[in-house]
Amino acid sequence: MDRTGTEPHGPAGPTASAERRPRVFSGVQPSGDLHLGTYLGALRPWTERQDARENVFCVVDLHAITVPEAIDPARLRDKCREVAALYLACGIDPDRSTVFVQSHVREHAELAWLLNCTTPLGWLYRMTQFKSKSEGRDSVSVGLLDYPVLQAADILLYDTDLVPVGEDQVQHVELTRDIAGRFNRLFGDTFRLPKAEIPKSGARVMGFDDPEVKMSKSLARERDRHAVPLLADEKRIKKTVMSAVTDSGREFRPEHAGPGVRNLLGVHASLTGDAVDELAERFAGGGYGDLKKAVLGAILDALGPIQERYRELADDPAELDAILAKGAERARTTAAETMARASAAIGVGA
Numbered sequence: 319m320d321r322t323g324t325e326p327h328g329p330a331g332p333t334a335s336a337e338r339r340p341r342v343f344s345g346v347q348p349s350g351d352l353h354l355g356t357y358l359g360a361l362r363p364w365t366e367r368q369d370a371r372e373n374v375f376c377v378v379d380l381h382a383i384t385v386p387e388a389i390d391p392a393r394l395r396d397k398c399r400e401v402a403a404l405y406l407a408c409g410i411d412p413d414r415s416t417v418f419v420q421s422h423v424r425e426h427a428e429l430a431w432l433l434n435c436t437t438p439l440g441w442l443y444r445m446t447q448f449k450s451k452s453e454g455r456d457s458v459s460v461g462l463l464d465y466p467v468l469q470a471a472d473i474l475l476y477d478t479d480l481v482p483v484g485e486d487q488v489q490h491v492e493l494t495r496d497i498a499g500r501f502n503r504l505f506g507d508t509f510r511l512p513k514a515e516i517p518k519s520g521a522r523v524m525g526f527d528d529p530e531v532k533m534s535k536s537l538a539r540e541r542d543r544h545a546v547p548l549l550a551d552e553k554r555i556k557k558t559v560m561s562a563v564t565d566s567g568r569e570f571r572p573e574h575a576g577p578g579v580r581n582l583l584g585v586h587a588s589l590t591g592d593a594v595d596e597l598a599e600r601f602a603g604g605g606y607g608d609l610k611k612a613v614l615g616a617i618l619d620a621l622g623p624i625q626e627r628y629r630e631l632a633d634d635p636a637e638l639d640a641i642l643a644k645g646a647e648r649a650r651t652t653a654a655e656t657m658a659r660a661s662a663a664i665g666v667g668a
């Protein structure tokens with residue numbers, strides 16, 4: 319079978335080898351403080367099967383500049399390093415996984431251009447993330463609309479099989495398949511079609527101050543009780559968790575659990591591995607304070623070692639730079655091969 323799982327349409331690229339480990343690609347934008355949602359929906363699942371897979375994890379800084387009002391150049395550089403250090407602190411092992419910054423491998427922007435030329439504009443207007451991010455803005459950059467095409471380039475450059483992401487990114491991964499499929503149909507079998515991989519728990523962590531909305535970096539900038547940032551101190555975490563929205567009434571009644579309580583139970587279950595039903599039974603009849611204290615304990619237990627490792631890494635910036643330079647070099651090798659294949663297919667390049 320060819321790489322796409324369909325009949326080849328033209329000059330085929332490298333064929334899949336039976337022994338090839340599944341290739342994984344994913345990324346986080348250095349656009350704000352990483353939080354519990356980023357951890358449970360992405361970073362933690364990334365660490366889980368590093369040996370069984372070939373992993374490529376990227377800090378996607380070119381995506382973070384699609385909202386130009388938010389750009390602070392010096393801060394962006396610092397954030398890239400902070401995000402990379404958090405990958406490692408959460409358990410990504412640079413000897414087993416390739417870790418790098420997107421803008422250090424120029425093929426990402428280059429492939430995005432080829433894909434821009436083969437992707438219908440209408441596909442981008444339909445993206446829910448574009449709709450929500452552009453809502454209420456006087457002016458929106460071309461980059462914001464084009465964001466999913468760059469994301470497709472990220473994924474397709476590495477012949478990716480699996481893209482481990484939170485639920486909100488599924489639409490972008492589906493679009494990546496469509497973009498790759500269209501290119502393959504027009505110019506011959508060039509790209510492997512990837513699939514999103516959603517964690518069983520923690521795929522959609524909701525805001526502690528408003529359980530109707532997804533916990534997000536942008537809302538966390540405006541509201542200090544919305545998210546638990548991974549690098550927050552205990553006092554801040556306590557304030558956020560203990561003021562989390564629950565149901566009205568004093569006593570926890572599982573059969574009437576609303577979204578706030580379900581979110582707290584989900585976070586606890588995801589962090590400890592306990593079943594939601596079992597937790598609901600354990601806390602039934604008690605006050606919401608008991609549930610919140612247990613969630614707080616689970617969060618502090620999980621984040622303590624991460625913060626400790628982060629501080630060690632932050633103390634040695636030269637080591638982090640060396641890891642990122644080596645990661646970019648490794649990434650470039652594969653990216654350049656795919657870029658050459660795509661360029662040849664469409665008829666550009668030397």
Ligand code: TYM
Nearest residue numbers: 344345346347355356359360378469483484521522523533
């Ligand atoms: P970003 O930076 O918004 O989020 C990074 C990852 O964290 C997940 N996530 C969540 N999961 C559960 N609950 C939440 N509240 C929550 N908030 C965030 C996201 O689903 C994501 O997996 N477009 C991507 C970045 C990107 C990318 C890529 C991802 C660029 N290129 C290629 C995968 C592959 C984004 O905005 O992530």
